[in-house]
Amino acid sequence: MWQKKPTRREFLKLASMAAASMTIGFMPDKVVSKLVEDGKNPKDYPVVVIGSGMGGLASAVYLSKAGFPVTVIEQHNVPGGYATSFKRGDFNFDVSLHFFGIAEDIYKELGLDGKVERIPLDLTRRIISKNNDIAIPRFSPEELITFLSKRFPNEKEGIRNYYEFCFALVDELWWFSKKMETGSVSLPSMPQEYPKMWSLRDISLSDLLDKYIKDPMIIKSLTSGTCSVCGLPPSQLSGFMGAVYTGSLTKSQFYYFKSRSQDLSNGLASVIKDNKGTLIYGKTVNKILTDNNRVTGVQTDDGKVYPAKIVVSNANAPDTFGKLLSDNKKAQKYMEQLAQYKPSISTFLIWLGLKGEFHGKGSERSIYIDSEYDIETDFKNYLACNAEKSPISIALYDNYYKGYSKPGTSTLTIFMLSGYEPWRRFEKDYFAGNKEAYYREKRRIAQTLIKRVEEKAIPGLSSMIQVMEAATPLTNITYTKNPEGAIYGYPPSTNNAYMNRVKNSTPIDGLYLSSGWGNNPGSYTGGIMNGRNVYQLIMKDI
Known part of the structure; x- marks a missing residue:
């Protein structure tokens, strides 16, 4: 079966995959030298990057290092997307990062040495199930x-x-x-x-x-x-x-960033600035401008136009083609093709600031409370946001490095995957500002999860809580605009992976996707690889 000759359709998919990969391994200076030899100058190709998530920042780093005039436009007042942090009282909470891993040569390409401190992690994990409570090392x-x-x-x-x-x-x-x-x-x-x-x-x-x-x-x-x-x-x-x-x-080295994932995002933003790129915060792109199906720039919500020959969208794909290009016929046709893919699952997340220094049973970085069900049933429970039956993950950040929290305190998160359907009934009222019923349900689920963690893993947890914040799929929509609060963009399903995966290139000339809705599904590593792929595609296309 494995020796079967490729069909014509499979061959075309392979060829497309190969063409998109032909510049892998080339550093910016080498590729730019070839560009100059061909009589082209990167400075003649102004770039606008929509959004400063990992994919947007990474593409801007590569392009700015290669000499392109790059402008990153970010809706929030800091870079990072999910790679950010926030403060509540004495606590500084990481929004999403548990660990990070990428090839060392790619990390060096990003220019982060000396800008961000990495903490090596061994990812020791405590797993609690019905009949076992064991620590599993790396x-x-x-x-x-x-x-x-x-x-x-x-x-x-x-x-x-x-x-x-x-x-x-x-x-x-x-x-x-x-x-x-x-x-x-x-x-x-x-x-x-x-x-x-x-x-x-x-x-x-x-x-x-x-x-x-x-x-x-x-x-x-x-x-x-x-x-x-x-x-x-x-x-x-x-x-x-x-x-x-x-x-x-088991073959990868994993890290955390000191002090939080915001430092990674700030480091990437600093590299962009070092290479004469510009980052604009607090503005939202509401339109991608085109002429004869080629991008000419973007327009922001204040009516200002930013001309560009290249636009990199780190926004989600449905909004990129359905809203930002709503008057483009090719974009609307492409939207029909993308409609076969569904947004990924979302999360229910609790951040806890605790009084007392808690380190678990030993050096474990995380605790996993398993369910009694097979994994297919687990995902049905995730989709139903079933806090009583779904597996739970707990990140013990104070075991990441000494001094993570202030003396006499601890920081942890409780994490559960969640589908969007249980929250859809709150959607209209939530965005209209009527959140009473939503808050009741959010409190119920948070209390259920905390009780389970207290019973299974951390006795007395409730009495230790000084600060608590919780987020739902609706929270994720608020901050990222991702449909259904998706955390992975388009997930790598059998019909959207490998040769069949949505590409970083698009039917619109000069437009590229750098987010988890493109070639690599959403994650810190996936975002960086998408940004790198976008750079490679641009160098090939011009």
Whole structure:
């Protein structure tokens, strides 16, 4: 099956993927030198970036370093999107970052050395289930296989084969990327040269797991982290994305940023300024201007026009094409194509500032309170925002580095994935300012989650609380404008991943997507990779 010759449609998708990757590995100075040799000057191509989330900031960094005149327009008064923080009393809360990992060469390309302090994390995790309460340290690939095989001896062969497939896939993908750099990939022979990648082009993670493991609770143990980060259960998650994430996890180094993720965003903004880029805060782009299907600039809510030959949108894709380009026929046709994809899951999140210094049982960075259900049922409970039955994650930030909180206090977050449907009934009143019923439901869910954490993991938690804030999918809409409060943009489903994934390029000449609604699903790493891909596409296109 893996040796099957590509169909014409598959070949075209592969060719498109290859074309979008041809400049991988080229640093700005090398590409700009080639541009100058061709008689082109980056200064002749003014760029406007809509939004300063990770993808917007990363694309602006690469483009400004290459000499493009870059203007970033951000609706809020600080950069970052989800990569930000806020203060309440004596506490400084991180909005979303639990850990960060990206290839070291890409981190250096961003110019962050000396601007942001990284704290290495070992990601020790305490997992609490019905019959167990164990701390799981960071494992090497072989240690992970051995650990899981001892826990599930009846499935040890399948466990080993599954993980060895995922590890080999990551190696195969690395070689594929290296060959892409030199243009030496033979697309017709891809099924023979890259059989693991090819075998995952159109199957789900469930389809892959079925080859190795049958017990649904073992499948949950192997996939709960991957599925939470990707926002889909195994039956809907792309087998390629799920396996790549699984194979990468034990091989990657993860970090946190001191003091918060806002420092990462500020660092990227500083690099843009160092390279003569401009950041404008407190303005909202309400229109992308075009002429003969080519961008000519953007207009902000105060009526000001910013001319541009290139526009990078870090806004969500539905708003980019449905609102900012509402009078463009090609954009509206593209919206019809995008309508087949749904926004990702959202979150219910609680930030707690505690009196007393709490570090858990030891050095664990997080606690995971498991449910009694299989992972497909867990996702049904997430979608229903079922606080009584869904798994819960707790981040213990004071174990990230000494001095995270002020002396005599502690900071933690309680996190649960949440669908949007349970909150849709509050939508109209919420945005009209009538929030009484919404607040009651938010308090009920927050109290339920805190009670469960108190019973299972942190006795006396309620009596320790000094400051509490909570956010729902409606909160996420308020601050990001993402439809349904999506945290991952378009999730990597089987029909929207790998060769089928929405691209960073668009049908509008000069317009590119840098957010999680493009080639890489939403995350800190995904945003940076989208920004890098956008830069590569622009250098190729001009």
